[in-house]
Amino acid sequence: MRRSGATLSVATGLLAAATLFSLLSGPSRSFAAEEPTILTIAGENVSVNRPVFEAFNDAFFAFSDNAFTNGHSLTASDLRALPQVEITAAAEGWTKKITAKGPRLSDVLKKAGVADGATVGLVALDGYAVTLDPVERKTRDWVLAIEADGEPLGIGGRGPAWLMYESGEAPISSDDEALWVWSVYLITVD
Secondary structure (H helix, E strand, O other), X not given: XXXXXXHHHHHHHHHHHHHHHHHXXXXXXXXXXXXXXXXXXXXXXXXXXXXXXXXXXXXXXXXXXXXOOOEEEEXXXXXXXOOEEEEXXXXXXXXOOEEEEEEEXXXXXXXXXXXXXXXXXXXXXXXXXXXXXXXXXXXXXXXXXXXXXXXXXXXXXXXXXXXXXXXXXXXXXXXXXXXXXXXXXXXXXX
């Protein structure tokens, strides 16, 4: 099918306008992310791969009072590219055990350049947070699950990421389950 000259002129004009706008608006805030960030690791000693916190563009971080200078962003693909661990998890009151899968917390932190001796805080979308010092981090084989029972963890459920460890067939106590932060979107590094 042949396009008319008017259609080509409109299309060419729109392309030129879009190109001009992108040149005039300055460099992109993003570091060329091709998919959305689902997890940010923030702290003085992280490997930086994202722009500095900016209140307008980082509205949720601003709303939750989580400003930072150095940040490392991870997408779902970044987390899937790390070695994956499959665990069985069960807790008191659950109707069933689940099979969860994701990278080890230690591998996620290593990717972001976090030192083994650092204390980290895992923060959920609702503000719930758990702090793990270096000893607590080494006590368990912590996993940052990104799927459960073969399905990706989504926002509105327990995603985008869920901190947990292997419980085996026996359920853990509700006190221990309190450490299993779900809807993790931020890891702070002290």
